[in-house]
Amino acid sequence: MEAEIRNKPSFANLRLQLARGDRLIAEADAMASMSAAIEIKTRWNGGFAKAVLKRVFGGESLFVNEFSTDSEGELVLTQPFPGDIECIELKGNTLFLQPGAFLACEPGVKLGLGWAGWRSFIAREGLFRLKVSGSGHVWFGAYGGIFTREIGEEYIVDSGHLVAYEPSIRIRIGMAGGVFTSFFSGEGLVTRVGGPGRIYMQSRSFGGLAAWANSHLY
């Protein structure tokens, strides 16, 4: 399977060339276009109960689509919001994705739901997170550009900007500064991450967009 992420970073989309026998799992509604030779099968996102949990808590769809072909063909996947798409290859390791970030993966990748905890909930990052493990490629999207950082010592990320992180990353919720700074700097609560491990961040946040749009409504 050949994969190419095009139109980076603002309106990224994923173009895949599927050969005979290739399979790909993708988020429902992610398909933008495909060759007629490609078959699409819809199934529960990990069984009915897990699918409901992922829908409610993980921000993912109830269903996932499985694409395959008997000959060969092209498949273009996209995400609903403007922004970049990133590809990682899992080699027996695990990655946590924030709700809604998952786009597609190869069949060797396991999709699970992990408890993110109350701290994550308070930081408005959700009570649960999607856990991708196993081996194979995973594509996930973000709002805006995606940038990554290897974390050693503590590092601070504003809430809403964290897209994905490895399980070895420690997450703490804290105030941006003192009480005054936290309330009036516009930063409020921030996420303090500690290593070792890698985090993926997005250059825009949905909360920021919502607040900006809201201020122009009246």
Next chain:
Amino acid sequence: MTGEATFPGGVFSERIDDGRAGAEIELSVAGVRARTPDGAEFLLPYAECRLEIGGASGRMIFCRNRDRSLTIFCEERTFADALSRASGGLLSESLGELLAARRRESRRGWWIAASLALGIAALLVAGFWGVRVAARAAVHAMPVALDEKIGELALKSMDLGGPEVHDPLVVGALQAIVDRLAPHAAVSGLEFRLRVVDAPIVNAFALPGGPIVVYTGLIGKAAGAEEVAGVIGHEMAHVTARHGLERIADSVGIVTAVQILVGDTQGLVAFGAELFTLASVNSYSRRQEMAADEEAVRMLHAAGIDPAGLARFFEVLDREQGDLPSAVSWISTHPQNQARIAQIRGRLAALGEPSYQPLAVDWAEVRRRAAGGGQVE
């Protein structure tokens, strides 16, 4: 020689592509051994092992070498014990410290969370009650025109339980009492309009703003005009002390309470009219009843009417209550009669022995006409 068990985990090393991979971890005699799916192997001797704890779950154990170029990590719950045993106690102390620190931090987290939750709950409760208490105080700052509006609306939609009596002798006698008391009311400008309703219930009530309703059943139970004057004084006191509005403020939901505070009275009027139409109009709190008694005694005394009539009427009803509790609604909704009689008597004693003018009413005739349904002969 291999160790006792393997654990799922991972490894960070610059020797592998992308610097990371999942790995199977084995606690061998030589040290912590990690094997990636690609077949790469890493060994970290126990003696070189620097331990850290953390990760997203907070319980991931990291074994790192001195320059941190190699990190082997595992999240399994049994890993710490196994590592302690496999290292022959070499890492036990360090592990113990890490786990203790984690427990301390976890406990601290719970304390902070519990304190935060308690604090938020306390703020919510305080805010809720604060708004209610403030709304209760705020109604006293509102114009009495509001009381009148509520009373008027409630009266219009109320079922009084009988025909209104128009006999000038009956209505005139009671209105004369109202007119004598009115100049001594604590709030001026209120119009106390009295209605007599023909029904065999021993009751009288006042609505916010001044409408007073007295039933012929109550007139029949009163031995003298002073007793009814006591009851009327008591009801007028509820009006002037604005107990109706207080009761509304006590019963409204938090939204209306906030509306009251910001001066929006529409909800208050609608809710008040409904409350007084549907609910028993006499169900004031004990504090309000005692206050109304006290104020009634003051008004009666100032108007030159013997306030002892109120206490006497209580005593009469108290005696009769045992026989016909349901018919005596005025007193059955007025609790703690003995305490109230004692309070009224106490107030009277404090007033000394003033001379009161008896009310110039032919009470026997009023009672007779009222008993006959108050129809003009």
